[in-house]
Amino acid sequence: MNLRKYLKVYKKFLHTSLASELEYKTNILVDLITAILSLVGSIFLLSIFFQNNGFIGGWKFEQALIIQAIYTILNGITNTWFNPNLTEIVKHIREGTLDFVLLKPIDSQFFISLKKINPSGFLEIMLGFLLLFFCIRINQINLNLSFLTLSLITISCSICILYSLWFFISTTTIWFVKTWNAIEVLRSFLYIGRFPLSSFSFSLRIFFSVFIPIAFITTIPSEVFLGLSVFWKIFLEIIVATIFLINSRKFWLFALKFYSSASS
Amino acid sequence: MISNLINRKIFTLLKVQYSNMLEYRVEIALWAISGIIPFFMLNIWTNNNLNESINISDTLLSRYFLCAFFVRQFSVVWVVFSFEEDSLMGKVSPYLIQPLNPFFRYFAQHLAEQITRFPFALIIAFFFFIFNPESIWIPNLSILLLSIVSTFLSFLIQFLIQSIVACLCFWTEKASSIERLLFIPTLFLSGLLAPVVSFPGYVKSWIYLTPFPYLIDFPANLLSGNETNIIGGLSMQILWIILLFPLFKKIWSEGTKKYTAMGS
Numbered sequence: 001m002n003l004r005k006y007l008k009v010y011k012k013f014l015h016t017s018l019a020s021e022l023e024y025k026t027n028i029l030v031d032l033i034t035a036i037l038s039l040v041g042s043i044f045l046l047s048i049f050f051q052n053n054g055f056i057g058g059w060k061f062e063q064a065l066i067i068q069a070i071y072t073i074l075n076g077i078t079n080t081w082f083n084p085n086l087t088e089i090v091k092h093i094r095e096g097t098l099d100f101v102l103l104k105p106i107d108s109q110f111f112i113s114l115k116k117i118n119p120s121g122f123l124e125i126m127l128g129f130l131l132l133f134f135c136i137r138i139n140q141i142n143l144n145l146s147f148l149t150l151s152l153i154t155i156s157c158s159i160c161i162l163y164s165l166w167f168f169i170s171t172t173t174i175w176f177v178k179t180w181n182a183i184e185v186l187r188s189f190l191y192i193g194r195f196p197l198s199s200f201s202f203s204l205r206i207f208f209s210v211f212i213p214i215a216f217i218t219t220i221p222s223e224v225f226l227g228l229s230v231f232w233k234i235f236l237e238i239i240v241a242t243i244f245l246i247n248s249r250k251f252w253l254f255a256l257k258f259y260s261s262a263s264s
Numbered sequence: 265m266i267s268n269l270i271n272r273k274i275f276t277l278l279k280v281q282y283s284n285m286l287e288y289r290v291e292i293a294l295w296a297i298s299g300i301i302p303f304f305m306l307n308i309w310t311n312n313n314l315n316e317s318i319n320i321s322d323t324l325l326s327r328y329f330l331c332a333f334f335v336r337q338f339s340v341v342w343v344v345f346s347f348e349e350d351s352l353m354g355k356v357s358p359y360l361i362q363p364l365n366p367f368f369r370y371f372a373q374h375l376a377e378q379i380t381r382f383p384f385a386l387i388i389a390f391f392f393f394i395f396n397p398e399s400i401w402i403p404n405l406s407i408l409l410l411s412i413v414s415t416f417l418s419f420l421i422q423f424l425i426q427s428i429v430a431c432l433c434f435w436t437e438k439a440s441s442i443e444r445l446l447f448i449p450t451l452f453l454s455g456l457l458a459p460v461v462s463f464p465g466y467v468k469s470w471i472y473l474t475p476f477p478y479l480i481d482f483p484a485n486l487l488s489g490n491e492t493n494i495i496g497g498l499s500m501q502i503l504w505i506i507l508l509f510p511l512f513k514k515i516w517s518e519g520t521k522k523y524t525a526m527g528s
Contacts, residue, residue, distance in 0.1 A: 027438045034445045041452035044467075048458050049308065052317035056308070181294035188298045201311045204304070 009106060010114060017084075017117045031120035035127055039072055042194055057199030064196060066135045066222045070155070071194045072128030074217065077159060078166070080121030085113050086170040090180065093173050098259065109252050113167065132225075141225060154221040154234060157241035161217055162190075164244035167252070174255045193218040216240055277369060281376035292377060296384035299336050302329040303392065305457050318462045324490055325459075326399040330392055331411075331484035332456055337385045338378050339419040339479065343370045344443045347430035352437065360520065367427055367516075374423065403487060410494065411487035417501040418479045422450075424508040425475075431512070434519035455481025459490075475504045 021028075046068065050061045059067075089112055092098040101111050136143070169186055173179045189212055197205055197219040209215040216237045223229035285292065306329040309315050315325045347370065350356050359366035393400050403411070429446065432439040451457065453467075453476035460471060460481040471477055478501045485492035 024438055026436075027441050030441045030445055034441070034448060037445065037448040041448055044452060045457055048462055048464070049312070049314055051462075051464060053312065053314060056312050056314075176290075178288070178291055181291050181298065184298040185294050188301050191301055192304055195308060199308050199312055200304070201307055204307055 006106075006110065013115055014117060017115070018119060021117070021119050028120045028123075032123045035072075035076070035120075035124040039068070039127060039131070042068055042071075046195075057196045059196045059198070062135065062138050063222070063226055065131065066139070066225050067196055067218050068194060069128050069131035069135055070158075070218050070221050070225075072131060073125050073155075074128075074158060074162060074193070076121045076124030076126075076128055078121075078162060079124060080118050081114065082163060082166040084116040084118045086166045087180070087183065088112065088116060089170040090173050090178070093259075094177060102256070102259075108256070109167075109249065113163070136225070139226065141227070147224070147227075150229075150234065151221060151224045154224050154229075154237055157237045158217045158221055160241040161213055161244050164241075164248040165212070167248045171248075171252055171255045174259050190214060190217075196222070213240055213244075273364060274368070274372070277372035278376055281369075281372045282379060285373075285376045285380040289380065292380050293384045295340070296337060296381055296388060299333060299340070300388065302333045302336070302456060305329060309458075314462075318459070320459070320461070320490070323399050324488065326396050327401060327488035328459055328484055328490055330389060330399065331488040332480050333392075334385060334389070334487070335411075335415050335418065335480050335483045336456055337381060338415050339422055341374060341419065341422045341426045343367070343374070343423060344426045344430040344433075344440055346370055346373070347427075348433050348438075348440050351433040356523070360523070365516075370427075371423065374419070378419075401489065403489060407486065407489070410498075411483050414478075414483040414486055414498060414501060417498070417505065418483055421475055421501060421504050421508065422479060424505065424512050428508065428512050428515055431515040431519045434522045449476060450479060453477065454479040455484060459485070461490075472500075475500075478504065 043065070046061065046064055049056050050064075054060065056064060089098075092101060092112065101108050104111060135141075141147075165186060166183075169179060169182045172182065176182075189208075192200075192208060193214050197208060197215045200208070205215070220229060220233055220237050224234065306326055309325055309329075310322055315322060320328070347356075347366075350359070350366075356366065359369065425446065426443060429439055429443045432442060453460075453471060453474070455477060460468070460477045463471065478497060482492060482497040482501070484490075486494060486497070
């Protein structure tokens with residue numbers, strides 16, 4: 001019953017935001033070219049790293065391409081859902097329109113996390129999948145059911161962690177008002193997800209797995225694809241994703257206690 | 265008399281913008297932090313001994329990336345985003361009436377931000393030297409002055425390119441997506457992520473004809489004491505400015521003719 005209501009509302013969200021975004025058709029084309037160039041650029045950078053070395057942090061070029069593919073898919077998801085919605089929180093709080101969201105008979109986190117959609121991100125997701133299929137071919141990975149479930153689980157965990165990271169930072173807007181730049185900092189850290197974690201020095205590896213779990217986001221799913229991953233790592237990723245999701249919820253409810261609308 | 269007037273205008277603009285920027289110190293500190301990608305790249309380079317293949321020692325490479333960080337800090341441009349917002353909100357109209365090109369205002373904003381940013385960049389450099397004490401060096405005065413000049417020229421080139429893109433706001437509502445497209449080649453070809461010397465031959469053969477290597481690679485090489493052609497680099501920078509400036513003036517005069525204020 002309740003779920004059906006949310007599904008119905010989400011359909012409306014999709015409809016309205018697609019209608020408004022499709023007004024800017026050339027913009028979508030420009031975004032597609034940007035996504036393609038960005039992928040070409042990072043493969044170019046990777047090829048520079050590999051031009052005189054066979055391995056980077058124990059990864060071959062073909063294997064490192066899988067990380068690029070997963071990064072591209074996740075970046076596409078970020079551009080489709082997280083970026084347009086969560087930057088909107090900043091606007092809601094600055095202009096006091098969060099009141100209207102809170103008054104609606106619907107969960108506020110659901111509303112602000114899924115209200116908008118940016119269709120050009122879909123193209124990036126497709127681009128990522130194309131590269132992923134190409135990687136599956138060149139790495140001669142045989143697809144079977146257990147492999148597919150494991151990769152699905154790890155990728156959905158990555159999406160959850162990514163969402164929580166974005167949501168945490170956007171929520172801090174309630175205290176700091178301007179968080180554009182904190183989002184920029186997160187973006188620049190996430191850039192590290194394009195490279196295998198083992199290519200960094202030990203201290204950075206610790207930093208990227210404990211403080212900002214970027215390691216979990218791309219490296220573990222790629223290891224699953226290569227059949228290198230160990231069971232405890234997947235288990236750990238599931239735990240980390242659950243902790244992040246639960247805390248993002250708790251943090252939102254906690255932050256709302258400090259929200260005072262525009263004139264109070 | 266006239267020059268005195270211009271001086272006073274510029275001085276006032278700078279003073280206003282500097283006090284405005286000082287209000288947002290945390291924001292600018294976060295901006296400075298979001299620029300630390302070169303250090304992560306350095307970590308990949310040295311941790312995998314990739315620099316041996318391009319004959320640059322560890323110390324010189326770490327100096328190069330530190331300088332790339334500095335050059336990037338003082339050549340970040342965001343005029344298109346400010347102008348897009350002002351133009352959509354109709355704030356450009358009052359600016360157009362004033363006897364001063366609105367781009368001077370943005371220019372002063374950027375300069376003021378750089379002054380505010382300077383101490384934060386120094387703090388980050390200080391931490392860098394704590395972790396890499398062997399890379400400490402003192403460039404001689406003439407090299408230091410020349411690299412400040414070339415960083416400023418790099419800033420000017422980027423400011424002109426973005427101003428040209430910003431003028432497209434007179435025709436389209438989303439000029440910033442074109443800027444995002446242009447940012448991709450800037451990111452990968454300017455030398456921020458990998459020094460241009462390490463690029464494969466088929467890229468090196470044409471890249472020096474584009475403005476990209478003069479944005480970060482050239483000033484960073486100059487400052488860090490790596491091998492570079494000083495006269496060639498500086499003259500290419502000036503050449504690009506001479507080429508771009510008339511283009512900006514042309515598109516500005518065309519655009520302002522096209523501009524219609526809200527309600528007309």
